Amino acid sequence: MITEIVDTQFADIRLPCAHDGKTIQVAMVPLCAAMHLDSEQELRRIAQDEDLGSHLKPLPYAPPLSDSNALPMGAVALWLHRLAQHTTDTVQRHRLAVLQQEGFVTLLEQWSLLLHSNTASDDVATLKRQFKRMQTQMDAMDVSLRQAESFIEREIIRAQLSQLCAFPVGPRSTQSPALDQFWRAVFARLMGGAEINHARRSDRFLALNFRHLRGVLGEEDSSLHLTPELRNELKRSRYPNFLGVRVVNSRISRKSLRCWVFNLH
Structure with missing residues (x-):
């Protein structure tokens, strides 16, 4: 576990980042400055955003009262995507494209080495592919959000x-294999879009019903079978x-189900 702020390469710029035990938090003021954005105005806009606001928090390990608001790297990807959708400036659009394509690659390469000193190159490549798929899925969801007609949707x-x-x-x-x-x-x-989380607050909780899990995913993956060891x-x-x-x-079947419930936070 890295318990300090790390100067991190993000495409062609460097940003203070920290690990909160779950993901990488990225300092937003330096990122806004590097993009020639008014950081105060942008942070206010992020705080008011229904999807990003709840993720905006002080950068871990930063001194108290410091100007250190941060977003998790996944939320930074959504923020950059939305900026690209709304800017009409050609130079800024190019800059955003570079950050979206190269920023997370360099960040993940550096942090993979920090978190796993003996990480194999295949593991790093897999993590980068997973994040790229996540970006694609996030972009598609953002489009769907704008087109959604009902509050529930x-x-x-x-x-x-x-x-x-x-x-x-x-x-x-360090848990069991x-x-x-x-x-x-x-x-x-879940990252692939499978509907297997029954929790209504799916942003905070994970509720799995193993009978439904097997029905959705089939019997081919033995890692998902509820064996006595796994239980x-x-x-x-x-x-x-x-x-x-x-x-x-x-929230999936609209009825009461017995589930194994986990806290995601």
Whole structure:
């Protein structure tokens, strides 16, 4: 675990970043300055944004009262995407394209080495591909959000966007191989858009019904089978943090289901 602010390469600029235990937080004032944006005005706009505002927090390990507002890197991707949609300045659009295409690549390369000193190049490449897929999915969701006609539809999309904004980047897990494989499989499917989270507050909680999980994903992936070993390991899971087996009013089936419930934060 890195418990300090790290000067991080983001495309051709350098930004203070820190790891909060779950993902990489990016300082926004220096990023705004590098893009020649009014940081005070932009931070005010972000704070009022329904999708980004809840993610804007002080940069971890920054001195108290310092001007250190930060967004998780996933939320930065959404912010850059929305800036690109609204700017008409050709130079700025080019600048945004460079940051979107190269910024997260350089950031992930540096932080992968910091978090895993012996990380294989294949692991770094996989992480970069996952983030690129997340950006594509996020862009499509943002379009769907603008086109959504009902409040419920918008809320569902917003909950999914919030999950993507919290794109996890963390140290290699010390949990059991079975549990590690299980969470890799689950989050890969969530990132791919699979409807497997029954929690109505899907931005904060993960509720899994294993019968439904097998029905949606099939029997081919043994890592998703609730074996006695996996059952014991899930009860000790710390990220996501196991809360209990509870009856949940499913947002998917619209009925009560018995689910394994986890806290995503």
